[in-house]
Amino acid sequence: xxxxxxxxxxxxxxxxxxxxxxxxxxxxxxxxxxxxxxxxxxxxxxxxxxxxxxxxxxxxxxxxxxxxxxxxxxxxxxxxxxxxxxxxxxxxxxxxxxxxxxxxxxxxxxxxxxxxxxxxxxxxxxxxxxxxxxxxxxxxxxxxxxxxxxxxxxxxxxxxxxxxxxxxxxxxxxxxxxxxxxxxxxxxxxxxxxxxxxxxxxxxxxxxxxxxxxxxxxxxxxxxxxxxxxxxxxxxxxxxxxxxxxxxxxxxx
Amino acid sequence: xxxxxxxxxxxxxxxxxxxxxxxxxxxxxxxxxxxxxxxxxxxxxxxxxxxxxxxxxxxxxxxxxxxxxxxxxxxxxxxxxxxxxxxxxxxxxxxxxxxxxxxxxxxxxxxxxxxxxxxxxxxxxxxxxxxxxxxxxxxxxxxxxxxxxxxxxxxxxxxxxxxxxxxxxxxxxxxxxxxxxxxxxxxxxxxxxxxxxxxxxxxxxxxxxxxxxxxxxxxxxxxxxxxxxxxxxxxxxxxxxxxxxxxxxxxxxxxxxxxxxxxxxxxxxxxxxxxxxxxxxxxxxxxxxxxxxxxxxxxxxxxxxxxxxxxxxxxxxxxxxxxxxxxxxxxxxxxxxxxxxxxxxxxxxxxxxxxxxxxxxxxxxxxxxxxxxxxxxxxxxxxxxxxxxxxxxxxxxxxxxxxxxxxxxxxxxxxxxxx
Numbered sequence: 001x002x003x004x005x006x007x008x009x010x011x012x013x014x015x016x017x018x019x020x021x022x023x024x025x026x027x028x029x030x031x032x033x034x035x036x037x038x039x040x041x042x043x044x045x046x047x048x049x050x051x052x053x054x055x056x057x058x059x060x061x062x063x064x065x066x067x068x069x070x071x072x073x074x075x076x077x078x079x080x081x082x083x084x085x086x087x088x089x090x091x092x093x094x095x096x097x098x099x100x101x102x103x104x105x106x107x108x109x110x111x112x113x114x115x116x117x118x119x120x121x122x123x124x125x126x127x128x129x130x131x132x133x134x135x136x137x138x139x140x141x142x143x144x145x146x147x148x149x150x151x152x153x154x155x156x157x158x159x160x161x162x163x164x165x166x167x168x169x170x171x172x173x174x175x176x177x178x179x180x181x182x183x184x185x186x187x188x189x190x191x192x193x194x195x196x197x198x199x200x201x202x203x204x205x206x207x208x209x210x211x212x213x214x215x216x217x218x219x220x221x222x223x224x225x226x227x228x229x230x231x232x233x234x235x236x237x238x239x240x241x242x243x244x245x246x247x248x249x250x251x252x253x
Numbered sequence: 254x255x256x257x258x259x260x261x262x263x264x265x266x267x268x269x270x271x272x273x274x275x276x277x278x279x280x281x282x283x284x285x286x287x288x289x290x291x292x293x294x295x296x297x298x299x300x301x302x303x304x305x306x307x308x309x310x311x312x313x314x315x316x317x318x319x320x321x322x323x324x325x326x327x328x329x330x331x332x333x334x335x336x337x338x339x340x341x342x343x344x345x346x347x348x349x350x351x352x353x354x355x356x357x358x359x360x361x362x363x364x365x366x367x368x369x370x371x372x373x374x375x376x377x378x379x380x381x382x383x384x385x386x387x388x389x390x391x392x393x394x395x396x397x398x399x400x401x402x403x404x405x406x407x408x409x410x411x412x413x414x415x416x417x418x419x420x421x422x423x424x425x426x427x428x429x430x431x432x433x434x435x436x437x438x439x440x441x442x443x444x445x446x447x448x449x450x451x452x453x454x455x456x457x458x459x460x461x462x463x464x465x466x467x468x469x470x471x472x473x474x475x476x477x478x479x480x481x482x483x484x485x486x487x488x489x490x491x492x493x494x495x496x497x498x499x500x501x502x503x504x505x506x507x508x509x510x511x512x513x514x515x516x517x518x519x520x521x522x523x524x525x526x527x528x529x530x531x532x533x534x535x536x537x538x539x540x541x542x543x544x545x546x547x548x549x550x551x552x553x554x555x556x557x558x559x560x561x562x563x564x565x566x567x568x569x570x571x572x573x574x575x576x577x578x579x580x581x582x583x584x585x586x587x588x589x590x591x592x593x594x595x596x597x598x599x600x601x602x603x604x605x606x607x608x609x610x611x612x613x614x615x616x617x618x619x620x621x622x623x624x625x626x627x628x629x630x631x632x633x634x635x636x637x638x639x640x641x642x643x644x645x646x647x648x649x650x651x652x653x654x655x656x657x658x659x660x661x662x663x664x665x666x667x668x669x670x671x672x
Binding site for chain 2: 047129132206251
């Protein structure tokens with residue numbers, strides 16, 4: 001046993017798993033002394049997902065090496081994670097010699113345990129950096145509001161342009177004879193808003209790529225949107241229990 | 254002096270939409286006159302006996318009172334008759350255009366007229382059952398007059414031979430419809446659901462089309478005869494819609510840019526799958542001297558796009574056929590892809606024989622990629638070798654929305670390097 005962790009709420013764990021399995025075939029977990037991470041670049045290199053579950057989000061956390069890496073098939077993990085109920089906590093134990101991940105649901109009231117063994121995948125996990133860019137626009141809003149903007153814009157076109165002015169953020173989408181514009185200001189619906197540099201700052205994104213992040217929006221309360229002039233967009237979702245999910249979306253030029 | 258019809262219009266119309274405003278297509282009329290039927294009716298030309306492969310076409314002229322063309326190769330019985338309407342076999346044996354036309358010209362079409370609201374009348378006469386049989390069914394036909402030895406051609410349907418109005422059509426052996434289809438005839442299931450069930454049970458595509466066309470599927474009180482041309486496109490899109498639901502729910506995309514290629518009957522297909530959400534774009538390149546471009550010196554390009562799933566710039570039978578094969582491929586791989594299909598039509602395709610070969614050739618092409626790469630330049634190099642006309646290729650790349658998106662969409666690794 002090189003890695004063992006107990007996550008206190010099986011339903012929250014289920015949401016987190018559902019979010020990442022939506023985007024990935026295989027989930028490359030990396031456990032370090034600081035926490036459990038997933039970092040993956042989509043095959044077409046247009047989006048990147050970074051999940052961070054710090055040690056503090058776990059009830060018990062133990063990793064025997066500096067870094068333990070294991071790859072789990074997403075459909076198997078999802079199927080097992082779905083079986084968790086609100087009374088359960090989840091115990092994850094990596095059995096490296098058996099090449100499997102042991103996932104046990106422990107009923108907090110009755111102590112009944114149910115165990116699933118998920119076979120590991122043989123795969124090479126690439127060390128990935130996150131994009132090194134300075135993003136001058138930072139806005140925080142309700143995850144549901146963000147979801148609505150993306151869905152609205154999709155009715156009109158397959159891309160949406162975000163423009164940051166000093167006092168407002170605009171989402172604009174345009175196609176033949178159709179146009180959509182959403183103006184966001186502090187309090188309506190932006191919770192916080194900050195622009196550095198010289199506004200207006202513009203960047204365009206494919207709606208389909210933004211949509212891939214919406215599953216996370218249903219789990220998170222708020223989302224922090226960051227972007228710069230024709231630079232990637234960084235969407236940070238605060239997930240239940242202190243975990244964060246970052247989605248990087250590359251721009252259109 | 255008659256007005257000259259631009260070839261670009263003919264390429265869009267394919268003799269079917271009557272975009273030139275004439276009541277019948279002058280190109281097809283001219284072509285029909287050149288190709289004569291080789292049918293031998295024997296000493297009694299009004300009496301016709303033989304097995305239907307099965308082959309039955311619902312026409313659309315005079316809608317809602319439509320002609321039903323019951324096709325029989327005279328004096329051909331049993332399994333031998335099957336060859337006359339068997340696109341899968343034609344394709345598998347790589348029959349030439351000449352051979353297909355010859356085969357089809359043997360078929361005699363006896364015409365009956367029915368109102369679209371009377372599908373059960375056809376059923377009572379056992380014509381519907383014979384049409385969905387898995388094996389040829391013996392029949393006896395009495396014609397009102399000797400058939401005119403001419404073929405008719407179409408962009409969606411296979412050509413059919415001489416035809417004459419029939420006074421009676423009798424089925425004389427037992428038809429054998431697929432069991433699942435026999436059950437669905439008596440079930441009150443929505444037509445799209447029924448089509449999906451049959452597809453899942455691996456019932457032959459054209460049997461599903463004939464069942465759909467003859468009003469054997471759907472909610473009972475809404476059943477209608479559906480012209481076969483419409484039915485082919487309807488079945489193509491009903492199956493594709495179901496498969497597409499699965500494809501769209503997949504968040505995974507193909508890992509590389511993949512290029513596929515195949516050709517048959519003077520049609521060259523190059524299919525390119527790009528990593529990305531499901532979108533489909535098809536360009537038809539009609540080279541000079543094909544059936545629709547007799548008088549042009551330059552290739553004519555015809556674009557059809559599905560900018561968003563199930564939203565088309567126009568409904569084109571060939572596009573829908575190729576689309577089904579592509580969606581089947583993606584559904585099997587559980588991947589999304591942005592797809593560009595390049596269909597080149599060379600002068601070797603001198604007669605339109607329906608859209609079946611498009612469906613089958615694209616499906617075959619997708620069985621093995623000729624290139625897998627993440628380098629667009631490499632892809633362009635392969636395309637250049639296939640299309641053999643750099644100016645034409647440049648025009649395609651400039652006009653293609655798929656290529657435009659590819660160049661416009663930055664990759665994240667660009668920011669790892671510059672960081």
